[in-house]
Amino acid sequence: xxxxxxxxxxxxxxxxxxxxxxxxxxxxxxxxxxxxxxxxxxxxxxxxxxxxxxxxxxxxxxxxxxxxxxxxxxxxxxxx
Amino acid sequence: xxxxxxxxxxxxxxxxxxxxxxxxxxxxxxxxxxxxxxxxxxxxxxxxxxxxxxxxxxxxxxxxxxxxxxxxxxxxxxxxxxxxxxxxxxxxxxxxxxxxxxxxxxxxxxxxxxxxxxxxxxxxxxxxxxxxxxxxxxxxxxxxxxxxxxxxxxxxxxxxxxxxxxxxxxxxxxxxxxxxxxxxxxxxxxxxxxxxxxxxxxxxxxxxxxxxxxxxxxxxxxxxxxxxxxxxxxxxxxxxxxxxxxxxxxxxxxxxxxxxxxxxxxxxxxxxxxxxxxxxxxxxxxxxxxxxxxxxxxxxxxxxxxxxxxxxxx
Numbered sequence: 045x046x047x048x049x050x051x052x053x054x055x056x057x058x059x060x061x062x063x064x065x066x067x068x069x070x071x072x073x074x075x076x077x078x079x080x081x082x083x084x085x086x087x088x089x090x091x092x093x094x095x096x097x098x099x100x101x102x103x104x105x106x107x108x109x110x111x112x113x114x115x116x117x118x119x120x121x122x123x124x
Numbered sequence: 125x126x127x128x129x130x131x132x133x134x135x136x137x138x139x140x141x142x143x144x145x146x147x148x149x150x151x152x153x154x155x156x157x158x159x160x161x162x163x164x165x166x167x168x169x170x171x172x173x174x175x176x177x178x179x180x181x182x183x184x185x186x187x188x189x190x191x192x193x194x195x196x197x198x199x200x201x202x203x204x205x206x207x208x209x210x211x212x213x214x215x216x217x218x219x220x221x222x223x224x225x226x227x228x229x230x231x232x233x234x235x236x237x238x239x240x241x242x243x244x245x246x247x248x249x250x251x252x253x254x255x256x257x258x259x260x261x262x263x264x265x266x267x268x269x270x271x272x273x274x275x276x277x278x279x280x281x282x283x284x285x286x287x288x289x290x291x292x293x294x295x296x297x298x299x300x301x302x303x304x305x306x307x308x309x310x311x312x313x314x315x316x317x318x319x320x321x322x323x324x325x326x327x328x329x330x331x332x333x334x335x336x337x338x339x340x341x342x343x344x345x346x347x348x349x350x351x352x353x354x355x356x357x358x359x360x361x362x363x364x365x366x367x368x369x370x371x372x373x374x375x376x377x378x379x380x381x382x383x384x385x386x387x388x389x390x391x392x393x394x395x396x397x398x399x400x401x402x403x404x405x406x407x408x409x410x411x412x413x414x415x416x417x418x419x420x421x422x423x424x425x426x427x428x429x430x431x432x433x434x435x436x437x438x
Contacts, residue, residue, distance in 0.1 A: 047250070053408065054406045057406065057408070058398070060405070060406065060407065060408075082406065086406075086412075088407065090412075090416065093413070094416070102410060102413035102414040102416070102417045102419075103410065103413075105413050106409050106410040106413050108408065109406070109409050109413075110404065110405070110409065113405070113406060114404075114405045114406070117405050117406075118405075
């Protein structure tokens with residue numbers, strides 16, 4: 045099941061990256077590496093949230109995720 | 125996901141739980157409570173009724189093992205004592221001697237978990253030979269039943285629900301019913317009941333949706349065994365539908381699984397209502413966090429530890 049959701053998220057992330065930043069290769073990192081990085085980070089954060097701290101609101105966890113991941117994506121895609 | 129949504133054709137049944145002991149381990153995509161949480165709720169209920177000693181009569185079965193272990197841990201933590209434990213193989217129907225032994229320990233309450241035919245026989249015998257259980261029954265002691273292994277068949281129950289939607293119910297109602305009126309197995313006369321199974325056809329009075337599902341649920345497919353080992357025939361058998369019905373919807377079990385994920389996809393691809401106007405990355409993030417939060421809230425009896433109060437519908 046984890047695999048299924050991982051792939052589902054990977055599809056969504058891949059599609060979004062392509063829509064936002066085009067399909068051309070990136071200099072800093074292979075696209076698929078970025079996709080896996082983002083999905084892994086998301087699932088890990090989700091796991092942290094579920095196992096330790098559900099008092100944190102979904103909005104707060106989302107903010108953490110965005111804060112951590114967005115700069116990396118922008119850097120790797122030269123989107124500044 | 126609200127009620128209206130839930131009753132729409134495709135009910136999002138998948139939720140991320142961090143239950144390490146079932147499913148894939150780190151993540152499980154079901155909407156079920158943890159065995160530990162169920163056990164805690166059970167023990168809290170028993171304790172609130174002044175019950176101090178427990179006799180366990182439970183079938184040997186992996187998911188039941190998990191619940192029995194969780195119960196013992198919760199009982200110990202709450203200062204309740206397990207005074208008798210009998211684990212029996214599937215198909216056992218003679219319980220008189222074990223009931224007698226259990227009765228001699230004068231337990232305040234019995235924790236029973238079994239599939240049919242054992243459950244019905246246990247129910248009959250638990251009331252007959254032991255004075256303590258009779259007294260408990262006469263005194264109207266009721267420990268919320270269910271709390272039974274909803275475990276891990278959540279996802280397949282939902283699969284079955286999609287296939288036999290007209291038969292009513294969805295697994296989430298079953299989960300939500302944990303904190304509502306306890307389901308009562310007639311044979312256990314309201315004393316306790318765990319893991320029921322609807323083998324009695326039309327003899328039971330009109331069932332509520334969650335009872336229907338509870339019945340269906342116990343006839344479950346054990347996803348832990350191995351998803352790959354589950355055959356279409358297994359699914360057909362459990363869903364009680366014809367092979368042609370299955371194949372008119374799906375050609376392979378993978379499609380069934382994928383179909384079950386479609387609602388999740390639609391939820392996480394939908395932008396969050398309160399999304400900031402500036403361009404943001406990874407738009408799936410907030411809707412999915414919200415969905416998980418909502419699922420957790422629904423999956424847990426009121427007053428239990430999880431569930432942010434500000435969860436927004438997914």
